[in-house]
Amino acid sequence: MRVMKTRLVTFDLDGTLIDTAPELALAVNRVLDGYGYPAVTLDTVIGHIGNGTRVLMQRVLTGLGVEADIVLDQIMPVFDAHYDAIAGTTAQPYPRVHDALARLRSADMHMAVVTNKDYRFAQRLLQQAKLAPYFDVVLGGDSLPYRKPHPLPIRYCLDHLKVPGHAAAHLGDSRTDVQSARRAGVAAWVVPYGYNHGEPIANARPDRVFATIDEMADHVVSLH
Template identity: 35%
Template sequence: MQPAALIFDLDGTLLDSAPDIHAVSNAVLEQYGYAPLSFEQVRSFIGHGVPHLVDCLIKASGADPEHGLAERMIPDFNRIYEEAVTLTVPFPGVHAALETLRAAGHPLAICTNKPMGPTRSTLGHFGLTPLFDTVIGGDSLPTRKPDPAPLRQALADLGGGPALYIGDSEVDAETAQRAALPFVLFTEGYRKTPVETLPHARAFSDFAALPGIVAGWPWDAR
């Protein structure tokens, strides 16, 4: 059997980027004259892409969403976000796990709701770009996760065949389910609900365990 393609979410799965997203959010709010929000507030907004996050920032600040406020904020957010790598770090063991999986012949891809500009900037900053055969960002297609189209596009770019999706959130679980792909849950990311409430085939808390989980697939056959 050919090695399964492995498609990864980014924020909350490979990278702990919430501190930078929090800093960018408060910088944009300050620019528009609004008070800063707490880390936990902003962290809870992550996962659905920048337009959703900006809408949440506006609502949480009590701002009037009319008069095109979000449309003005989004470009400013993205401009700052593209350079926001000061506080972001890969989760422990990410580099080693990805290198092991790639060496085993698994095609690797990213499917994220993060816009392509900051996605490519962040991957490049951490030296991860060469490990991935394709990258689908939140603005690569007309729709974002949990619509399955971005995940399906990532798989098509890899040539199709068997695949697993690795993510950390409710959005990722729903995306995998709608794309009919097995979902592997990283439990240390940004999910808001208990692990047992999310549909998943396997779960892990340490990236050192991921190559073994992948090597055991297809699990139902064992």
């Protein structure tokens, strides 16, 4: 799919706009320590990011040989408490994200965040990073009945902002984002620096790979 003139870009959050992995890894390891499990590496956590914190914790536990389904309901409130104390304290936007979003806003671009992270954590991260004012819509993994890779969140943004699919793109860092874009009928754009389960993002066959969000902004603004 090729978008000639883009009016809306929806963005993934973790690994696309903000580097959140270190905070997530710290919360994960505090949980593991409290239950007597061994710590995991940052790379392990990065390999499991992309489908929300419950799936993240489930994958970590399974990797440690724990029957995650048995203990997950007990562990998740503990994880949420640890992450609640950490989220937004050290996470930083990737380089030039502010500048890129400002240029898109100046070009009258609609922008939204579509993440599988719980809304309260997503909103806090955006506010702490001073990115929140750029976005017309912010959807967390708990905002709607379905989350990525279901098309509903992106389609919600299209409907709410009255933009047709052929004039929109979703920018993410994982195969989940590419699947979401495809199913929602928008262009699938990616950046290569995020969290894609340890796989090259090109394997997901996106429509375009941008080295940075700044490069994506150059592309969009050049068509306006």
